Amino acid sequence: MSLKEEFDKVAEDVKNVKTKPTDQELLDLYGLYKQAIVGDVNTDRPGMIDFKGKAKWDAWESRKVLPFASEGEFNATVETVRQFQDGIGKELHQKLLQRAKMKKNWLEEWWLDTAYLEVRLPSQLNVNFGGPASYLEHCWPPAEGVHMERTSLHTWLTLQYWNLLRTERVPPQKAGNKPLDMDQFRMMFCTCKVPGVKKDTIHNYFKTEREGPCPSHLVVMCRGRIFTFDGLCDGQILTPPELLRQLKYVKERCEVEPEGDGVAALTSEERTRWAKAREHLISIDPHNKTILETIQSSLFVISLDETKPYSSPENYTNVTLEALTGNPTIRWGDKSYNALVFSDGSFGSNCDHAPYDAMVLVSMSWYLDQQVKQMGGKWKGSDTVRPMPLPEELVFTVDEKVLSDISHAKQQYLESTKDLQVVCCAFTAFGKATIKQKKLHPDTFVQLAMQLAYYRVHKTPGSCYETATTRTFYHGRTETMRPCTQEAVNWCKAMMDPTCEVDFKRKAMLVAFNKHNKLMSEAQDGKGFDRHLLGLYLIAKEEGLPTPELYMDPLYAKSGGGGNFVLSSSLVGYTTILGAVAPMVHHGYGFFYRIRDDRIVASVTAWKSCHQTDAVTLFNNFTSSLHEMLHLATTSQL
Template sequence: MDRAAAEEARKERDRLYVSDAEATFAHDELLPALPVPPLRQTVDKYLDSVRAVVSDEEYVLTEGLATDFENGVGAELNQRLLQRAQKSRNWLEQWWEDVAYLSQRQPLLPNSHMGGTFALFEDAFQFQGGRSLWAARNITCYLQFWLLLRQERLKPQSFRKIPWTMHQFRRFFNTTRVPAEGKDVLVSKFLTEAEENYAGESPSHVVVLQSGRVFTFDVLNDRREPLTTAEIATQLDRINDVCMRMGRGAGVGTLTHGDRDSWAQNRRVLLELHPDNERSLRLIEDSMFAIVMDDASPTNRKEVMTECLKGDCTNRWVDKSYSFIVFENLTLGSSADHTPFDGMVPVTCAHFVHLTYLATRHNQDDGDVAKSLPMPEELHFHLTDHLVSEMERVKMEYYALCNNLDVLCDVFTGYGKGFMKPVRIHPEAYLQVAIQLAYYKLHKKPGATYVTASTRGFYHGRTETCRACTPELVEFVQAALDGKTSITKVLDLLKVAVTKFEELMVECCKNHGCDRHLMGLALTAVEEGVPIPELFMDPAFIKSGGNGNFILSTSCNGYTPLIGCVAPMCTDGYGVFYSIEENRIIFALSAFKESSETNAEALYQHIKQALFDLQGLLLSAKL
């Protein structure tokens, strides 16, 4: 049975992620340019989303502002935006990175990083080989993913036979967000084998953070082959020996948790203080990824997610694009910067690692240890009293932010997509109905909702916002909860709401939503020195989610046992993330404790009840 399961995992991994026929980035330069939607269409979509969350009186005012905008300054700005789009294959790309990410000055953790949990709890708790070997076996799987990328054998992704850009995968490894005052800089040193001018141009070392210390070692040997699992385990054992012998280090990574301007200033002090600091920073920033050997022992998904988003700041380097976290009790997690890529990139890598581990766990060949294996190097920093005091200040501010964030992660075992498909409702549409039903029942009002829609069908495309709280969905929710509407009518309203969501999602994946276009028009006004149009100052703009104020920030993490989580967009908002398996749904929720309105646990209980209520409603239709 174990052998059959392993073979099944191997086949699934190869089917999903391995290709010898098409190169990973083969389609990237052939994809169409990101389009600018028609202005009238954008305004209509925006008004439709506003109608769902405001009163009739508020809507009339907003409709007037929208008409004035469309016929006046909006039309002028749209012409300028169209001119910009003619000169670029992705008119949004630079703005998106600069405004949505690099110009943001607040700390990256816990506010904007993506935390993730793995699914190998049972394996972790039963593993007999020690933490270094356990970590090494997983790191070996990461190296296989890295090699696929390097050799361009990672299968290009597509949707309904439309190729998707793989550009974001270039920035998974060897990538760092370097702090700078005013606006950070994203630096990536990853190259494919074909792009290298000389062997080793793309860095092949990792960094390991343990006990407030930072170490590095190369994961390739002298022949440019990956180290064996046994060799990686040996390096981790050596690092652990140093930490046991020397005790805790200074925890310089704490400084990366500060607001971006203060970290930029402190980094400059480090650079000017001593050449060793410059070398240490360069090695960290150029490394493939960070491996965190953490002291905590979280025992379930919620505790793991909490540690990933709110963990030991002396043992993290927040600027790195990706950190693989191995806890004391062998549970696993991750932390990723949102700047270089969206959530499905780390989910793809983690699922590949998951399947690779399952395929090899019962016949693992850890290999030998070469006698010439060099020792890991500890990276040292020279510090001043000022920097030490800065670390204490940042630590206090970081934990204050952490104490304000509530994180929940759990598995709903009532049913999964296996029930949804026969009733002809797309699983993501189904979840959006349940989430809105739960929010309305708890808060007695609709919640403006962000759902991630992928625009990767376009050159360097990332996301558009699907505004899932539609008038049709609100009408269904109100009818489902009023206790007076007939089941037949409620079912009819459900069908209309689901159809609307599915159509909206398809349009948004074509970049025909409203949020990115409106953002482009607002930024065009800023660049042209034009006063910000009244439309963007209207309270309904904020109320409907504009300017990052969606009450429900949601995303489907796919259909695997893996789940990620991000903090809410706004004070009185929630983060709601879900992964939909055949017979269960994994949820991760976040909320801010300072809010007098939100409660992650209460919303989750209402979501579970909403799922059962929806199931009962749909089953009653069959009777």
Template sequence: MLSVHVISSPNTGESSYSDIFYSDSIYPDTFNSDSNYSDTFYSDSIYSDTFYSDSIYSDAQFVRQVPCNLKKMNAAKKKEIGRMFSVQDSLPRLPVPALDQTLQKYLQSVRPLLTDEEYANTEQIVKDFHKDPGPKLQTLLQKRAQKETNWLSDWWTNYAYLSFRSPVTVNVSPGVLFPKQSYTTKDGQLKFAAKLIAGLLDYKMLIDNETLPVEHMGKQALCMMQYYKILSACRIPGSKNDSWVCYPPDEPNAPSHITVIHNNCYFSLDVYGEDRKPLNTEQLYKQLKTIVEMSNKPEMPVGILTSENRNTWGQIYKRLMKDKTNKASIQDIQRSIVAVCIDNHFTAEDGGEESMAARMMLHGGGSHLNSGNRWNDKTLQFIIGKNGWCGLNYEHTSAEGPPIIAIVDHVLEFCKNNKDLWHAAPGMKPPRKLNFSVTDKTEEEIAHAQEHLDSLVNDIDMNVFKFSEYGKNFPKSQKLSPDSYLQIAYQLAYFRLYGKPCATYETASLRQFQLGRTDTIRSCSNESFEFSKAMDDPNVPTAKKAELLRKAVASHKSYVADAVKGQGIDRHLLGLKLTALENNMDIPQLHMDVAYSVSSHHNISTSQVAAKNEAVLVFGPTVPDGYGICYNPQETQVIFGVSAFNCCPETYSKKFIDSLKKSLQDMRDVLGGTVKSKL
């Protein structure tokens, strides 16, 4: 039905991306999803999946992708109601927005970020682009859209991910912290891990059998292809560009094992018995206990090499794969369904236990803690801490947040059940240790990787903050979109700290289109700027402040509505730029103008992850002087993960949190609102 899915990034010589950690080239961030896909008037959460900066300067040629062939799928299955792909072929294709429309919106979006002189210059550049080469590039892009199922998806995979050369740790892969569990012992840790694996296998059956219902945004069906790309998937490093591989469940030798990592030791654990019957919780617990007994002492942290710069790791990988033992072990990890990391204890540091636990999910805490107990190329790594904290880390190439959050919600609900849902599977195989041949050169490379990773870990300033004075309930009571309301709060918080607006990134989901990924919601607007200026002006009446707040929220909501319909501007401008490069044309002046640079320098990068539980997602900022903000809006509280870089003296996560808290309080007061608790 679906063959092995391989995506290769073009190998065209040295990448033009900066290898420096703070390169501004591309920063995939994170995601935003409403697991219930609410179509109520006030819910915007489904509109945000994942976000990125797209200052792309590579002149590389494109692109080889071997896509999943849906036409070979069983026709009868496709027609069955509720099947994952039942409406896939009927989904619309991603449109190419009108050039005039995009240029007009672009000018509006950059106005609050520019001086009068800069804006006048940008206006002229846009006018010139509208004459030439804009129309020619638009025609070429429209021709591509006629030929491709999705004119953006291949480009996006290659340029947002596979060509990105900075470490995936922090820069690409978000961490997700689950609510703290009740276990406190090693035995409890293993029993919870067994339940989690069983819950994952339970969900995997829905994917394998294609029985997941088609998701909807309002009445619009969404593309379900990403669900097929998150298990048995792995990124593969290259010395210049990466590739990615997925092993679908219908292939003759479909993977039936997971990778378990403990004390930097790697094990292949078959999670199915005879006739592909999944092991039950008790069987999984016994297997995990055996693994822990087989790895009672830490070994050389080979996995920390996966946190290196992609060029460096690619060169090391190429040499490791020449050894038969290494090759067999690495390929076993790549094929595995997921990785499960059984971590050691950590001590709470600055910011408290929850913030420290969130950092564990993001980067492992450093080489002295759990950073070596990972394989960061795996699409999904579940992380089970020793003291009740657990979560996951996921490599972003193949999917946005909704499939990941769907798994999280299912697994956590599954773990609440104390009974096995199925009988013991016959034919259980013992776990198998994966060995590595570590030479003196490899030991030296591991030491360098530890230094680099520790430097990155020490640079991250990240804290979790729970705002409990109100949640979605208050903006909804004011007939305001909760997501748009929170986005304006970020604008006000930043303006109060720095006295100016900033480019802000939020994502719009394009999953209503075939193979849809994301577009950008530019949250900073003329309306949000006017509101921020007025908020602390004693000469502006409260009623006027409330009016400006409502206008700012409405402007953001309008932008969201356009973006999710494929009428955003950032991916269109990106497509025009890549069209020029693909046709050996000069990069347009519009893409080298200060306005394009400033509006792509996201001092605030945001992601909403709306979970059914108190999970919080965390990621690093996308620019050295920026903030990364993830938020989980619940009915009566909002949970935030806020990050900054210690190397920047102007940014500090706690300082932003304090400003955000005050902004949320003041916005409520300006609206004259009182929050009613539900009985």
């Protein structure tokens, strides 16, 4: 049977089913053309789209909008979808298939452009991810007078990880028995986003030893000033005592000399404005371009921050807030990795999201955490310091316009960051171990608790994005998994109904669990639909066609489409590493979390200027939901 015949058969079957659709059959509207494999089948061989009917028409249902729709809205949307199916959607899908034949990953370039490089919002707060280091849970609790020594060891360990990547000794990761694409790991070091008037670009200077020389210099920022020095001496990584000498030199100079101009603050500006400011900066002195290239190509930035955001294993709020909103004059917002060092001996990070996803940094952060723990937080090697050049200060030539641009950038950044509310706390009553004893998936447990918390606070379902990795495919990034299913909403309603019996609530919870697990598995296997819908939209845009009605349907945005999810969530893993992001929309929340055997730590963000949302209230209801769910699981003897 030909591809067209298979499609026609499935399409006819779907039409027959839809002559008398039930609500359940109409629950997955935006599962339109759900694609089993678009991109590479695996990372170790050229990719092929599956031409055996896997561009599924059988997902032509509406499960993703029903929770957000009135009856009238729902019926109108169903009609819009059917028109799309029978009309332009079919044509766009065929064009997408042709694109997939020509590229190993049809989405890669598009995703980078639309999700990151074409975005004009200030990216340091709205795009970057950041978070606290977890060393304070073991060897490095907050303390006075220790941060420089700790920074030297932290930098040395980071250079060790860079060397592992250079020598290709970081083991390939797997999801079960499936290898994960490791390309994003090339982007952690020697990488920087460069602003453009209409579109940014990513400059990556990293090379493995087999590929050739790689930049090895570091950049240190302190009190608005910028310094650089080589992380190698005679081809060998500087030892912690040698790094300490270099770092102390920078710190001591900054303590006794005037503050710098803070040119780094320009990276926190709106992207087009920053691009024009950068062009002007280069125009007044060619040496400024050399300095910019030195920063762009550097391994990473070390930010010496004088803040003391005292935090604890139970409450990471202060350090997480500083990681996301700290001093813009001592971090380069476009760098793939800013290592943040606070004067109370705690650490954090702030990273540009464009070149890689957070789980890549989590891998290195977990390595660093375990190495610090293994070493007891102390260097036990030689104290010898070899002769080497002192750090060089990078001083931009500036004029009144540059100084005015810096002032404007700092002002808009301050106004924006003052609006961000952050709560980052540990729930310590139980964790992964107890949840697994109940034979429930820990991530799904947390997601449903979050859904219940949102429903309890807002009395309505919350359109939700959960990150699903697609790194089993060539250069895969992420797919959207939508946790706000009708099954989850039905369960939330049952939990809020005092007349519902425990057994009914238990069964509703299990149904919601099963649906969530199924959708997550599909998304990770390339069978999600949000990226596919994006592809159809971009095909229409490239062809100069009018935007299809589907994408202008009110329920498309209301259900989260077009980047309108009110809950932007992600599991950061089962280690001690945690991150945070700003909410995706003004009336929404960011919700990142990590799950340990004995605890669940969540970072919740909201915008203070939105009076509908409050991160503290959501977190408190989240913890209550966790207790309720465990009680339900226990009393029902799951």
